Amino acid sequence: MNAGFRVRQMKTVAGVDFRRTLGGRRTLGLVLFCSIPVVIALVRTFVFPEGARMDVGRTTHELAQIFSLFHLRFIVFFGCAFLFVKSFRGEVLQHTLHLTLLLPIRRSDLIIGKYFGALAVALSVLLPSTLALVVFYRLANGVARTFQLMTTSQGLGHLAAYLGITALAAVGYGALFLLAGLFFRNPMVPAALYLGFEALAPYLPFPIRVFSIGRHLHALLPVPVSLGPLAVTGSDTPGWLAIILILGVAAVAVRLAGWRAQGFEVDYS
Amino acid sequence: MNEAERIVLIGVSKFYGEVLGVNNVDLTIGPGLTGLVGPNGAGKSTLMNLLTGLIKPTKGSVRILGISPGSPELLFRKVGLCSQWDSFPPGATGLALLEATLMMHGLARRTARERALEALETVGLTAAAGRKVDGYSKGMKQRVKLANALCHNPQVLFLDEPLNGLDPQGRSEMIDILKERAGRGHHVLVSSHILHEVDLISDTIIMMHGGRVVAEGAIRDVRQEIVDRPVQILIRCDRPERVAARAFEMAHVVAAQILDQGGGLIVSTRDGQSFFSNLPRIVVDEGLAVETVVPADEDVRAVYDYLIGPEGGQG
Numbered sequence: 394m395n396a397g398f399r400v401r402q403m404k405t406v407a408g409v410d411f412r413r414t415l416g417g418r419r420t421l422g423l424v425l426f427c428s429i430p431v432v433i434a435l436v437r438t439f440v441f442p443e444g445a446r447m448d449v450g451r452t453t454h455e456l457a458q459i460f461s462l463f464h465l466r467f468i469v470f471f472g473c474a475f476l477f478v479k480s481f482r483g484e485v486l487q488h489t490l491h492l493t494l495l496l497p498i499r500r501s502d503l504i505i506g507k508y509f510g511a512l513a514v515a516l517s518v519l520l521p522s523t524l525a526l527v528v529f530y531r532l533a534n535g536v537a538r539t540f541q542l543m544t545t546s547q548g549l550g551h552l553a554a555y556l557g558i559t560a561l562a563a564v565g566y567g568a569l570f571l572l573a574g575l576f577f578r579n580p581m582v583p584a585a586l587y588l589g590f591e592a593l594a595p596y597l598p599f600p601i602r603v604f605s606i607g608r609h610l611h612a613l614l615p616v617p618v619s620l621g622p623l624a625v626t627g628s629d630t631p632g633w634l635a636i637i638l639i640l641g642v643a644a645v646a647v648r649l650a651g652w653r654a655q656g657f658e659v660d661y662s
Numbered sequence: 663m664n665e666a667e668r669i670v671l672i673g674v675s676k677f678y679g680e681v682l683g684v685n686n687v688d689l690t691i692g693p694g695l696t697g698l699v700g701p702n703g704a705g706k707s708t709l710m711n712l713l714t715g716l717i718k719p720t721k722g723s724v725r726i727l728g729i730s731p732g733s734p735e736l737l738f739r740k741v742g743l744c745s746q747w748d749s750f751p752p753g754a755t756g757l758a759l760l761e762a763t764l765m766m767h768g769l770a771r772r773t774a775r776e777r778a779l780e781a782l783e784t785v786g787l788t789a790a791a792g793r794k795v796d797g798y799s800k801g802m803k804q805r806v807k808l809a810n811a812l813c814h815n816p817q818v819l820f821l822d823e824p825l826n827g828l829d830p831q832g833r834s835e836m837i838d839i840l841k842e843r844a845g846r847g848h849h850v851l852v853s854s855h856i857l858h859e860v861d862l863i864s865d866t867i868i869m870m871h872g873g874r875v876v877a878e879g880a881i882r883d884v885r886q887e888i889v890d891r892p893v894q895i896l897i898r899c900d901r902p903e904r905v906a907a908r909a910f911e912m913a914h915v916v917a918a919q920i921l922d923q924g925g926g927l928i929v930s931t932r933d934g935q936s937f938f939s940n941l942p943r944i945v946v947d948e949g950l951a952v953e954t955v956v957p958a959d960e961d962v963r964a965v966y967d968y969l970i971g972p973e974g975g976q977g
Contacts, residue, residue: 402766406766413753416753491716492759496734496738497814656718659717660717
C-alpha cells in the first residue's frame with residue numbers, strides 16, 4: 394500500500410471526524426465554553442475600564458496573565474481534553490467504534506487521521522477564542538489605541554505569539570489526551586492527573602519534566618508573567634527548543650496511541 | 663483449496679477474564695453460504711468479532727483468505743461485516759455513512775457517492791438515503807448495515823443475526839441477496855438463532871454451544887454422524903398401517919408413527935440404508951401408492967435438538 398494512498402485515507406478520516414464533530418450538538422457547548430475568555434475581556438473592558446484605559450503596559454501585562462493562567466490553563470487545556478479524549482473514546486461510548494475499526498486502514502493511520510481531525514476542530518474553536526480575547530482585552534485602551542497597537546510589529550508579534558502558543562497547546566495537549574482516550578473513559582480523570590503532573594513537574598527529573606507541555610508553552614509567552622500558585626511553572630527552555638519538545642512529545646504520544654489502538658478490542662459492556 | 667481461498671481458525675480461544683467466549687475452535691470454511699447456529703451465549707458473536715479482529719484471540723490463530731485480522735488495511739478490502747450493533751455516528755445519513763466507507767477504500771467522493779447509492783438501492787433504501795440513520799426503523803438499520811458491509815463488494819461477508827427486525831418481505835429479500843453473493847463463489851457466514859431460517863439459507867452449518875463448535879459441515883453429513891439417534895423417514899402414502907406392519911419385520915426399525923391425518927407415517931430406523939433398500943419391495947408387494955419418501959430429521963432443527971437439546975434454541 395503506497396504512502397500517497399495512506400495519506401489520503403488519513404485525510405479522509407480527519408475530514409469525516411472534523412465534519413461530524415463540528416456539526417455535533419456537543420460542539421456548541423465547547424464553543425460557549427471557549428467564549429468565556431471573551432466575556433471576561435468584554436467585562437474588563439466595558440465594566441471595569443478604569444485605570445487601564447491610559448495604561449497600555451498594564452493591559453499588556455494583565456492580558457499575558459489572563460492568557461497564561463486562565464485561557465491556556467483552563468479553556469485550552471480542558472477544551473483539548475474534551476475534544477481529543479472524545480475523538481476515540483467517544484466512539485466507544487456511542488457504540489460506533491466497530492464501524493471505524495472495520496475500515497481498511499492501519500489502526501496507527503486511523504489514529505493519526507483522528508488526531509488531525511480533532512486538531513482541526515480544536516484550532517477552529519480555540520484560535521478565534523484567543524484572537525477575540527486579545528483584541529477585546531486591548532479595547533480597554535480605546536478603539537483607536539487598540540487599532541494602533543495591533544498594527545505595530547510588537548502588537549502583531551504578541552498576537553501571533555498568543556495564536557501560536559494556542560495552536561501548539563492544542564498540538565501537545567491534544568496528542569496526550571488522544572492517548573489518554575485509549576485508556577480512560579472520562580476525560581476529566583486524565584485531565585486532573587495531567588494537571589497534577591504539571592504542578593509537580595519542576596520537582597521531577599529532566600527526562601520526565603520534558604513531558605510537561607505547560608512548561609514549554611510558558612517559555613514561549615511574549616510577556617513574562619508573575620507566577621501564582623496555579624501558574625504554569627516557569628521554564629528557562631529557549632523558545633525554539635520548547636517548540637521542538639512540544640512537537641516531539643506530540644509525535645511520541647500519537648505514536649503510542651497508534652500502538653495502543655493495534656491491540657484495542659471493541660467492548661461496549 | 664489453499665489457505666488463500668478459505669477461512670481458517672486453529673485452536674482459537676477467547677476468554678474474558680474467567681468468562682469463556684469461545685474455546686479451542688478449529689474451523690475451515692470454504693466459499694458459499696454457511697449458517698452459524700447456536701443458542702444465545704453460544705459464542706456466535708464472539709466468533710464473528712474474532713474473525714474481523716474486533717477482538718483478539720487469547721490463543722490460536724485466525725486467517726481469512728490467508729490474511730490476519732490484525733491487518734485491517736488488507737483484511738477489509740476483502741471482508742465486510744454486518745454486525746450485531748445498531749448504533750451509528752450521530753447525525754450521519756445512510757448515504758454519508760456508505761460514502762465515507764467507500765472513500766476509505768480509495769474511491770473519489772463522486773464515485774463513492776454513486777457506489778453508495780447503488781448499494782442502498784440493492785437493499786431497498788434509495789428513498790431513505792438522505793435521512794439520518796438514527797431515525798431509521800430496526801429493519802432499515804439492518805438493511806443499511808448490510809449495504810455498508812457489501813458496498814465495496816467483499817469476497818467474504820460476515821453477518822451477525824442479519825434477519826432480526828426484518829419483516830417477512832425484508833427477510834426474503836435479504837436471503838436472496840445473500841444467496842446471490844454465495845452463488846458468485848463468495849464466502850457468506852450468517853449467524854442466527856432462528857433455525858428454520860438457517861434451513862432456508864444454507865445447506866452447510868457450524869453449530870456452537872457453550873463456546874465450542876459441536877458440529878460443522880453439510881447438514882446431511884452432520885445428521886449422519888449422529889449415530890445414536892435413529893434416522894426418521896417420512897413416507898406419504900395410502901395405507902400407512904401396512905407399511906408400518908412390514909417395517910416392523912425389519913430388526914433395525916425401532917418405531918413407526920402413523921400421521922394424525924392418516925396420509926403417511928414416520929419410520930424410525932437404526933439403518934436408513936437397509937430400509938431404503940427394502941422399501942421398493944414393500945411398495946410393490948402391497949401395491950401402495952407412494953407420494954413422497956424423505957428424511958424427516960435432516961434439517962437444522964433436528965440436528966440442533968439432537969446435539970444441543972430443544973431447550974437450547976428458540977424459533
